Amino acid sequence: MAPKVLVSDKLSETAVQIFRDRGIEVDFMPDLGKDKEKLAEVIGQYDGLAIRSNTKATAKLLEKADNLKVIGRAGIGVDNVDIPAASKKGVIVMNTPFGNSVTTAEHAIAMMFAVARQLPEANASTHAGKWEKSRFMGVELFNKTLGVIGAGNIGGIVCDRAHGLKMKVVAFDPFLTEARAKEMGVTKVDLDELLARADFITLHVPLTDKTRNILSRENLAKTKKGVRIINCARGGLIDEAALAEALTSGQVAGAALDVFAEEPAKENPLFGLPNVVCTPHLGASTTEAQENVALQVAEQMSDYLLTGAVQNALNMPSVTAEEAAVMGPWIKLAAHLGAFAGQMTNEPVRAINVLYDGAAAKMNLKALDCAAIAGVLKASNPDVNLVSAPVVARERGIKMSTTHQDKTGAFDGYIKLTVVTDDRERSIAGTVFSDGKPRFIQIKGINIDAEVGEHMLYTTNKDEPGIIGLLGETMGKNGVNIANFTLGRATVGKDAIALLYLDHPLSGEVVEKLASTGMFQQVRPLKFDVS
Incomplete structure (x- = not known):
């Protein structure tokens, strides 16, 4: 039976056609996401749910989604999806983090120009019939230092565009290597140095416990006097009340924000300040970006439902279509090993240890780990799958350890799984033969070929x-x-x-x-x- 997908928000017809062309049955109901009760009534019929921001995939909705395997969010933000609830339910959550990268980066550059030259205020003044040429004295971007907080995909594009403007670029990103910084043509610095050196600061990081209020009152005080700040990433990265005070005092000369701590933002301490440019979360709002993310989410969901390939998942290791084809038998093997150990174990499991040897050690071990854990847990919980297994294991306090080694025996590669309880350890090993069929090759240290x-x-x-x-x-x-x-x-x-x-x-x-x-x-x- 062909997989069935519900599109409950506005997605392009081209994206909907992708599902049909791939042999997937699709119901396109772009206004259904706004009707929680009706959505809950029908969600149980579908294997996939494609959404934008109107549909709220809450824990309550997911309780009704008995057949759901994947949620695809056309865009980067997944605030409208309860990811922990989806993981427990065994539903993969995908987004499209790269479909709107250029658009968001361009918006950050546009906001930087707007705040540097006071374009919105000058525009309003001129429309009002005033000619206040002397009032709007801006600054050049040429030869200024741009501080980029977060030099990943979008931040990297901003760095590239800044070079075209002949700006000097410094970047703070804990994951940025010196080699990558050199390749990008930026100077890697710590946060304090960036704050002290930058004439403009632009943020391109996700909102996490570590990045929340990264521009705090304390850090705003460390900035170069007269700095201009741009945020097209996520609300909550800046202490908005502290920024308003810094703008009023002159410590910060101007700010341009596309995102806010609370959205939709109807009231905010930054609103009404003459040196602040605001837009209503328009970073991804271009025709090209909206089409790109729609097409991308349709392709990703289709690939998963038809081939098992996992791309841009937030609660499951990514597995390319090529990896899925090669790893399929090995994923089955890992699940079989886990299932054997799980069915043989009557007492609570304390730990699962997996050894990967040879060819197996060169594969996507995170995906294999998920299959092994799921195999063990299915003996007591048949609803567990690759997505929910790690969550369930953590809830039960089961420790997972993985080791890998070069080829050591007669097989090109093998997997050995050991389940540890309070009373015993139980091990089983297996491999995949050239016919693609998994085999058990050792139980209790005894060699077999089964x-x-x-x-x-x-x-x-x-x-x-x-x-x-x-x-x-x-x-x-x-x-x-x-x-x-x-x-x-x-x-x-x-x-x-x-x-x-x-x-x-x-x-x-x-x-x-x-x-x-x-x-x-x-x-x-x-x-x-x-x-």
Whole structure:
């Protein structure tokens, strides 16, 4: 059955057509996002939800979204999506952080010109029939120092445009390397040095606990007297009351803001000040940007629903289409290893440790980790998936550790998963053969070669004659066909294991018959998702 997507906000017809062209059923209802009750009534029908800012994907809505797999936000801001609730529900949340980068960067440059030359006030004055040429004395951008706080995608474009204006650029960004700064042609500085040197300061960071009020009262006092400040990033990065005081005192000569701590901003201490330029969050508001983000979100959602590729997700490691094709069998393997350990473990899990060797170690380990955790947890919570698994594990206090190493054995690569409880550690290893099928290659330190099937039986016993015959006879008498039979032992007469791949699930009665023979230490039917 084809995936089904709801577009509940205004998206371009071209973007909607992308879904159709990719074979996805789509309902385009651009005003539905404003009707919370109606949206809640129908959301359960859909695999994907494409939105802008009107639709609020709240925890309450997500409770009704039983089939939802992905929410795509056409734009960068996801304030209207309850990401923790989506993660618990197992729903991927995607945005389009790069579709409006140029537009936002250009708006920052435009705001810088506007505040430097007092363009809005001069425009209003001239429209009013005044000719106040001497009143509006501006400053040049040429040869001035621009301080860029946040030199990522948008900040990097601003730096590039500033070079074209022959400005000197200094940047503060904890993630900016010296090599990257040199490549961008900027000087990397700490925040205090930027504040002291910059004639203009522009902000391009997300709003986090670390960046909230990054331009605080204290930091505004550290700026060069007469600085001009531009914020087209996020409200909350500047202490607006402190900025108003600095503008009034002359410490800050002017400010241009496109974003505010509370939006829509109807009242603000900055409103009405003659040296402040304000726009109503227009950073991404160009025809090109709106089209770009719409097309991008349609492509991203389609890729995920059809191929499993994950791009620009906020609660799941990204996996490209190419990675998804190569990693698919390995993700299944990680899930199977987790499922085996989870079904064998009756007591609370304290830790999950995963070792990646050889080819496996070169893959997207975060995605493989998610699959392994989900496999373990599904034994007790069938609704867990790759998105929700890390959240559930954290809630349960399960510690996750990952190690990787170069090729060490007979296989090009393998994964070894160990589940730790208060009483024991249980390990299982597997690999992917050239046929693309996952195999179990080691259980309890005993080497095997077992294909993974939907229905399996795992037994442990002392290595002694009669086990194979007993298993075969019991299966035959109860009408259960054995598709594959794998044996392994530590040494002669010591611990041995058997793993049977069955055509049908075992009844409790058959399991009890085997256990009652006294020949086995464990008799455990297992089930794996091989779809």
